[in-house]
Amino acid sequence: MTKIILPELGEGITKATIACWHTKVGEDVIAGQEICEAVTDKASFVIEAPAAGRLRSISVDEGKEGLVGGVLGIIE
């Protein structure tokens, strides 16, 4: 089981909005695949799958804010 984490985006940035998920729950992903996009401060940041597997769950839905260092979803 691998957590998809919202990475550090810069000093003072504590959260970002998930603009879109490119993968649906239940779909397979490969490591490094673009899996979702986080937006902060007019910058969109592409987040990649940290491991191969199946997207088991999404913790932060599109349009919702995630915390830096927090879990966005789980791959198993």
Place this chain on the structure above:
Amino acid sequence: MIVEDWGLVNYADGFERQKKCVQSVIDGAEDHLVLCEHPPVLTLGRQTHPESLLYQRKEIQERGVAVEHVDRGGDVTLHAPGQLVVYPVFDLNKYGKDLKVYMETLEEVAVDLLKNFGILAISISGQRGVFVEDPAKGGVGPDKIISIGVGVRKWVTYHGLGINVNTDLSLFNLIKPCGLDVRMTSMQKLKGHSVPMGDVKAKVIERFQEHFS
């Protein structure tokens, strides 16, 4: 830094070229600074609110303005001939991997650029982009002159700035630019005459080389 001037390029074609550029920088190529202009097009960023389009999409397209969804941050913006579009494709691994610092540096570049043309511009906390006070408005304002919205993939940047040099400002009546109740202005409007695009391009290159070296 490799500088490329693509001239007037269709937005979708330009985006495909930009993606190739991003991949080349991810693969280790030098940073690229791309300059171009686009035929009239509204681009809808990831944070676009439906109410930011003030007309139906069909009406907009009937006016000869294309509409494209894009993977940058921000709301809707307009590109059109006379607006210098700048796409910095930079590897932020070399500049500290900090989106806030990058955005602020873009604003500094923009403010310095306008200073070169005798235009005093400001950035406003909480509102990305660059603004000017229009003396003709008697202190009512400020008007927005440069829009900023970026995308980042593997810490390599794309999208960038729209600098209104000699843009037909009436086209902005189609939208709430960047989702804001703000008026757009241009260097041409502020100076009272058309500004040579070549001069602006030369200064853009200088300012970027100064801030990203």
